[in-house]
Amino acid sequence: MTKPFIICIVDDDDIYKFTITRTIEIQNLAKKILIFSDGEEAINFMIDNVGNSQHLPDIIFLDINMPVMDGFQFMEEYVKIKPRVGKKVTIYMVTSSVDPVDVDRANKISEISDYIVKPIEPEQLSAIVDKLEKERFLL
């Protein structure tokens, strides 16, 4: 059965966007998938739909290295609008960077649930969604 979530992918790598979308689709992990190529596109969407909770994503998979606005800059902007966002959004940082500086920086941002190093395994993806479903169900 398809899970009742909107999953958002923010990444500039076309192949990655393709593979993760396919993986989500195969496992029926989302009712809708939003795709953005950099932080600016994503934050603009969030701002536009800030009070429109049925359009906002439940999970964001956020890349670090992107043109125009990178993952950390997206987080800076997101923290500013967060009080107005009418939905609980779980954010994962997904990147191929194994640089301890990046890991540290991500861990310091409380809005980020976890730091995942690419490639993201299909089982990992379904586990994340299952966990979220349990949390929502208990609530």
Place this chain on the structure above:
Amino acid sequence: MRKKQSVILSGSVIIIAIGIAVIFGWVFKIDFLKSIFPDFATMKFNTSLGFILLGISSYLIGLKKRLQLSIMLAFIVFSMAFLTISQELFNYDLGIDQLFVIDADSQNYPGRMSQLTAICFCLMATSFIGIQFENKNYRLVCQVLLHVVTLMAFIGIMGYLFNVPIFYKFTFLSSMAIHTALAFLILSISAALVNPSLGIAGLFTGVNIGNKMARSLFAQLTIITLILAYLTVLSYRYKILSVEYGIVLFALSFILTSLFLIWRTSRELNFIDQKRAVVENGLIEAKQDLEVLTKRLTEQNVQLANFVHITSHNLRSPVSNLNSLLYLYKTAETEEDKNSLFEKFETVIIHLSSTLNTLVDALRIKENTDNEREIIQFEDVLSKTTEIISAQIIETGARIKGDFENALEIEYNSGYLESIFLNLLTNAIKYRTVGRPPKIELKTERINDQLVLTVSDNGMGIDLKRHRHKLFGLHKTFHRHTEAKGVGLFMTKTQIEKMGGTISAESEVGKGSIFTIKF
């Protein structure tokens, strides 16, 4: 240390030998051994016995063995000398003067050593008893006693040299024999080396420049003064000069020779100082070289760390894409699906191999050790570059102006310089403001002896607040531009740094960018 010890030991042996020779002289009645010159005072039998005992004592001290025996021997000598003095003071006869042999040569108190000799023995024996004490103050006192003996013996020898009896008689009744004075001189000097750092011995035995000077100056001064004094004495004796005139002449010649010695010493000191200055400069230079080297190494380390970071990041992402694609390929059900996935494999593989090529190129630049440099005209490089990109220039209506008046040429690697020009110019054209023909200005300057090239454009600019830290990174792009790959500036920076320079940028979004290269 070994050298000093050998001086002490040989001094002791000489003293023992003198003592034995004089005893031999008394037993076999050989006058030469008793007084050296006829009519001179004789060394008494007891004196020679005292020298033999003190010689053995000092030999043991030099060896640092059987110190108790050495103290005992010194004590025997002290007692003998002390009794001799007391005989003189209280005017009685203990019978020790001629205990061993009969002295037929002397009129007064036959066989009795002179008061001066007895006092010297007392001082010396006291010194030998205390010379090995732990307490530094005691040892200093012993050293001073030895110096007093040296001085007295020296006065005695001078008396003989100048033939002035008042000196070696030293107002005492009987005079010190010449070889007695010599023996005291040798023994007191060699024994002073047991504690070489104390007293006057310290002045002459140290290794510092002051000690070196003291040694050479004192020896020269002593010899010259003695010669001068001897000449003066001779001139009185043969009545060549009056006493007053002789003193004036002595003083004058003493001043002149002192001046000569001071001149020589100062020259020597200056020479040593110069040598030190040369060594010091060498050290300063070496330190500076080291600092430069350290700076270079630090820079290279930072660059290497960056490179490792870049490599890991840029290779990881296509490989992780390959992994994900492989998973999808395995699970794909239709042939059509598999084919479309296969095309995606191709994309990733092309990307991966181009990344690898870039990294290999960068590595080649970093590892290139010969760095061929040649004199290059900036004008030539610019015209060559504009020729290569002439199609883009015509297409966009770009205007490129080069101002190389302040610095026409540079000694550089020509391949790198061409690549730097090409990258900066194509970037300026690629990221032009839409609807505004690109205007690019190149200018060379000399700032603080350093050659600086600025390349400014009127393009779209870069938001440096956001992107400054990754401007020159690999695969870092800042515009949604299909041709942006994030390779050009990375290579440019690599080349400039390899040649020991730096590149930086200033930019304002919508107005343009200025790249500054310090060669």
